[in-house]
Amino acid sequence: MAVEFAATAARLAGAAGWLLHWCPDNFWAATPAELAAVLRAAAGEDGEAAVTRADLTAMQERFPDG
Template sequence: MRKPLHHAAHGPPPRDKLGEEFAATAARLAGVAGAVLGWTPDAFWRATPAELEAVVRALCGDASDPAPPDRATIARLMEAFPDG
């Protein structure tokens, strides 16, 4: 018989680094989904990662890496926002 990974009488299992990273990322994404998409926490947790990705792609476009600005764009930005 296999020994259980954690015995309930000893309290909750310790959180590992991966679990902490997941929790932090999930909290950040839930906040973004609420602020930008108007999703409730329940809607966020019921959505699959693929559904969240589809909504974000629909809002942001399909390009994952936008092209860097060209020289003309950089020149316009430098003129509009001089450092001096």
């Protein structure tokens, strides 16, 4: 079981680094649900409408960085 986990974690960490440009800290801080959602979206399997520029602008106004 531990060998299976280690192999799967290594494969997923590699995919996250390559596809998402995540460093190891980002990978290990993400929950399995977060990683799955991001990988589904990156693969175009989300099924929901993409975020529009208007959506992004509204989020930036609601949650400013500074």
